[in-house]
Amino acid sequence: MKTALTIAGSDSSGGAGIQADLKTFLANGVYGMSAITALTAQNTCGVRSVLNSTPEFLCDQLDAIFEDIFPDAIKIGMVSSAELIEIIAAKLKFRKAKNIVVDPVMVATSGAKLIDEDAINTLKEKLFPLATILTPNLPELETISATDDMERGAKKIFERYGCAVLAKGGHGQNDANDFLYDGAGEWFYGRRIDTANTHGTGCTLSSAIAANLAKGYDLKTSVGRAKSYLTGALSTGLKLGKGSGPLDHGFNLRDADFND
Secondary structure (H helix, E strand, O other): OOEEEEEEEEEOOOOOHHHHHHHHHHHOOOEEEEEEEEEEEEEOOEEEEEEEOOHHHHHHHHHHHHHHOOOOEEEEOOOOOHHHHHHHHHHHHHHOOOOEEEOOOOEOOOOOEOOOHHHHHHHHHHHHHHOOEEOOOHHHHHHHHOOOOHHHHHHHHHHHHOOEEEEEOOOOOOOOOEEEEOOOEEEEOOOOOOOOOOEOHHHHHHHHHHHHHHOOOOHHHHHHHHHHHHHHHHHOOOOOOOOOOEOOOOHHHOOOOOOO
């Protein structure tokens, strides 16, 4: 079985972070592992508090994983401090990790800020050059590239850091189209799902890309398969919580015997 590692924060409500990543890995047919960068106390209405892992503990988690079950792909999500970002970058270089998907998580769906200001530059300079693909949404794209134009922003990031970029259009008003730039540009078109339950969409898409890369699919195929999975997870109309609810990560695992 192919394997994938998520390096991200924990979401106590289960809709985003490592919980969403592990569910996505399972639904996309790979064995999931995790290294936790932070604990968050949150639910569908917002983030109450964040407790970062210590640098020493994050080091131990990563070493324990790589020394035993080497991941075929890696997804990196919420990392809120520069010190932890530097540790991750150093470990990935030392281990010669491959198929690295970086979701530059900066703000939660609820609007809560999830990264320190000084960590943004460290994220760009240390992790972006190691990434196979970067998956910013529109606000993140503008923060990183100083433009909200998806084509220009993706190309600008690619030329500076050397990683492919999937600029996600889900924050737009009229569609859910994404633009991939890896030296050549390609649009991935999608229909907008009429739902307020979008907690963890970014985590889910990036993890699905990582799962498909782990299984040996090329980048464009991995993006296309991940986007189809995300659409399915949004489409079932799962309604949990009082705010922006989670996706239905296991929609594709149900059969006639599934006990609702």
